[in-house]
Amino acid sequence: MNILSFAIRNVKRNWHRTLVTTSAMGFAGMIMILYASLMEGLFQASERNAVAMDLGDIQIHAHGYRRDPDLYTRIADANHLVQSLQQAGLHATQRLYGFGLAAAGSSSAGVQLRGIDLKNETTVTQIHRHLMQGRWLDRSDPHGVVVGRKLARTLNVKVGDEVVIVSQATDGSMANDLYRVRGILKSVGEEIDRAGFFMIAPAFRELMVLPEGAHEITIMRPERSASLEAATTAVKTLAPRYEVMSWRELRPLIAAILGLADTHILFALLVTYVAVAMVVLNAMLMSVFERIHEFGVMKAIGFGPGQLTLLVYTETLIQVAAASVLALLGGLPLSGFFERHGIDLSAFVSSVSFAGIALDPVWQAYVTRRSVVMPIVALFVIAGIAVIYPAVKAAVIRPVKAIYYR
Amino acid sequence: MRAVGILLIALLITTFGAVEIARLSAAQTEAPGERARRILREVDDLWRGDSSHGIFTMQVKTAHYTRSMRLEAWTKGKEKTLVRILAPLKEKGTATLKSENSIYSYLPRTDRTVRLTSGMMMGSWMGSHFTNDDLVKESRMEDDYTPRISFEGERNGRKTIEFTLIPKPEAPVVWGKVVATVLAEGYLPLTQIYYDEDMAVARTFTFSDIKPLAGRPRPTVMRVVPADKPEEYTEIVYERLELNLGIDDAFFSLASLKRH
Structure with a gap:
């Protein structure tokens, strides 16, 4: 004292x-x-x-897809798998990916085409709320697309502008169609900003002549506090024939940082x-x-x-x-x-x-x-x-x- | 009438004979490198000439699809090419224009013309085993490679000449080397084997089915097999070929790309 x-x-x-x-x-x-x-x-x-914009907690791919993202390397029973994941209490959505050329006016750029399952995607990621301009995809507008921020700048397009897509469909034919920009995203990630080209899944399937299967299933835990490892193990037992990885394994660098x-x-x-x-x-x-x-x-x-x-x-x-x-x-x-x-x-x-x-x-x-x-x-x-x-x-x-x- | 015919044939024989004699005598005096270059020039000119117009079918077989197309093509020099799809109906009218170093595609479905970016250059051209880059860089072997005759004599019962072509240092070529074989008689190409930069075989071109085409015998079938997928191929079969037509430069414009 x-x-x-x-x-x-x-x-x-x-x-x-x-x-x-x-x-x-x-x-x-x-x-x-x-x-x-x-x-x-x-x-x-x-x-x-x-995680919440694109990656999700856990992703499923066909073996070899991540090394060589080939249009033909697909999860064949994607519909069924998504259903069983949802029954297990997880949020899940299937996605389609392809590469193509987008052209608007005299500008053109390579793009990553993304076919989105509208109903399920909103349960998994928040990307539909992350728009800088315009609106998110809509079922009633199959030719309306949403593009990444930098891509919009490269192509010099605004909401309402036309974009032509050229790619190669699964049958070897030249896939091409005309789309209209519905929305432009805020910054999400380098990949999406530069090349993200979102369309509704049926439009993607028609363009690329791809009637079934999906390239990726993305899963989100309903509760953030639930264990990621436990959820990953649960998904692995549901999808034994595919590659199941948590976002920490998918992006080890980000996880480490x-x-x-x-x-x-x-x-x-x-x-x-x-x-x-x-x-x-x-x-x-x-x-x-x-x-x-x-x-x-x-x-x-x-x-x-x-x-x-x-x-x-x-x-x-x-x-x-x-x-x-x-x-x-x-x-x-x-x-x-x-x-x-x-x-x-x-x-x-x-x-x-x-x-x-x-x-x-x-x-x-x-x-x-x-x-x-x-x-x-x-x-x-x-x-x-x-x-x-x-x-x-x-x-x-x-x-x-x-x-x-x- | 008959006399005219005989006269024409006689004339042809004489002209051809004279050319052949000139060529033989030239062969005796010219340097080996010069001879290799001269033969290559002939091979290069075989389908293109100064200008050409042809109709051919292209069949593509891959692990995932088999497709067949009928195409019409015009070329002028090595800088200008225009190819239009005649069949199948779904893609009819789709056209590719190569002018200088750019490739444009006209898409009738959307009525738009698209210029391919550099990122698309390694992509497949119309689903075949050719890349867009093949089309842009469609090089004349004589310009881009230093040739050396690496074999001359009988092979598989035919007199052949084999060239080993090493890219010139400044040439815009992605290959490590090319080995080309031609028939000693008429210098018709038999095979071309492309090696990548690690000197592993990348793809093999085979030429066959020698038939009269544009006034002389030429191989009418060309098949490309990628080395890593030996069960796949792209095969081009010439139906018709006309050479040295004097096509106007204006023909290879974006405007004529759309014309049906």
């Missing part, structure tokens, strides 16, 4: 220094809460864009806090040197080295605690603001890509317990380390020398 009142008195006595140190720490903490929340938002958006989120934030904290540590070190070192005479007297009247160390630590603790309150008071509303409004980067870049996943140019923060707790805890740890040297210095003072110290 004595120590605490000593510490409070000491902190108050040189209140200028306390103010500067505390506000430096508080400001750094605030910025780090904001930074961690922004990073959290980036990772969340990446995972959402990777998202898994490194903690490390990433920690590293950024470390870099910023080294500067904070120096401020703390400097302030506490000064306060120790300034009081060597005083410490000498304290030792002479019976203060032990442990108690002096404790005193220096308590002083630091008080300042860090005050800094944390500042950081929370500043950081939480700030992060909250960016969670609601986001940072619009579209003025600087046309598209933001992170780990190969395209993101909205509006970068939103996402405040989680982790993004708040980690910077505060790190602040305490860093200050604790920085103050070791001043504390030891105070502890090893020899009273006689200190008393005569000028």
Whole structure:
């Protein structure tokens, strides 16, 4: 108790220094809460864009399709398989893929044709809500298509414009037809942005002369909290003749990068806090040197080295605690603001890509317990380390020398 | 009337004989590289001439489909080609124009003309084993390769000459080398084997069924077999061929692409 009142008195006595140190720490903490929340938002958006827009949780392909995406390598009993997956309580949809040439006016580009099962796709992905312009596909408009953002720019088309598709149908004939752009997607991922050409499955089947089968079945767990591994195993037993992979296996790089989120934030904290540590070190070192005479007297009247160390630590603790309150008071509303409004980067870049996943140019923060707790805890740890040297210095003072110290 | 006929035949024999004698004497004096190049030039000119017009059928067999088409083609030099589908009905009128280094497709179903992008160049041309790139880069062997006669003599009971063609360093050619065999007599092509850059066989062209075509005997059947899918092939059978017609350049335009 004595120590605490000593510490409070000491902190108050040189209140200028306390103010500067505390506000430096508080400001750094605030910025780090904001930074961690922004990073959290980036990772969340990446995972959402990777999984919820296209990839799904689990995908089924015929063996060899992923290595060589051939029009003929199909899941033959796709209808039946989707039904049995749905009966097992999973959301599932089948997809058709093909490659072709899209031409509009004098521009043309290679595209990835995507035949979409409208009814089931909406249960699996959110892509139908991710439109920048126009509307999503509709059953009543077989020649209406939705295209990726960059593709629309390459072809120089807007909603309502015509696009000709040329490809090779399964019977070797030249598949070609005229479509009208119904909608243009927001940024989803490099592949879809650059080449995604969405049409309803019946239109795809007619164009490519492909009456049955599908190239891919995409599955989503109904509950995000359910185990991905368990769901993958369940799908494997339902589709034993096909290749079943979770999105983590399909995109190991994205999974690894998202898994490194903690490390990433920690590293950024470390870099910023080294500067904070120096401020703390400097302030506490000064306060120790300034009081060597005083410490000498304290030792002479019976203060032990442990108690002096404790005193220096308590002083630091008080300042860090005050800094944390500042950081929370500043950081939480700030992060909250960016969670609601986001940072619009579209003025600087046309598209933001992170780990190969395209993101909205509006970068939103996402405040989680982790993004708040980690910077505060790190602040305490860093200050604790920085103050070791001043504390030891105070502890090893020899009273006689200190008393005569000028 | 009969006299005129005999006269014509006599004239033909004399002219042909004179040409043959000139060729033989030339063969004795010219350098080996020069001779190889001259023979290649003849092979190159066999179907194209300065300009050509032909009708042929193309049969494609792959693991997934077999299809047969009847096509009409016009060429001028090596830069200009126009091919139009006559049959089947579903694709009738579909036309491909190659002009300089671009390929345009006219699609009657949509009444649109589409220019193929570079990304489509390695794609199949009309579902065959030819790529669009084959059409663009349809090279004259004489221009793009340095020829060497690698065999001359009797093979399979026929006098043949085999050439090994190495692409010139600056030539826009994707192959490692080409081995071409021609009949020693008349220089009619028998086979052309294309090797990829690792010197593995990529595809084999076989020429057969020598019949009179555009005034002289020529192979009328050309078959391509890709080395990695030996059970597949594309076969072109010439029905008709006319050479050196003097087609106007304007004929190879986007406007005539649409004309039926």
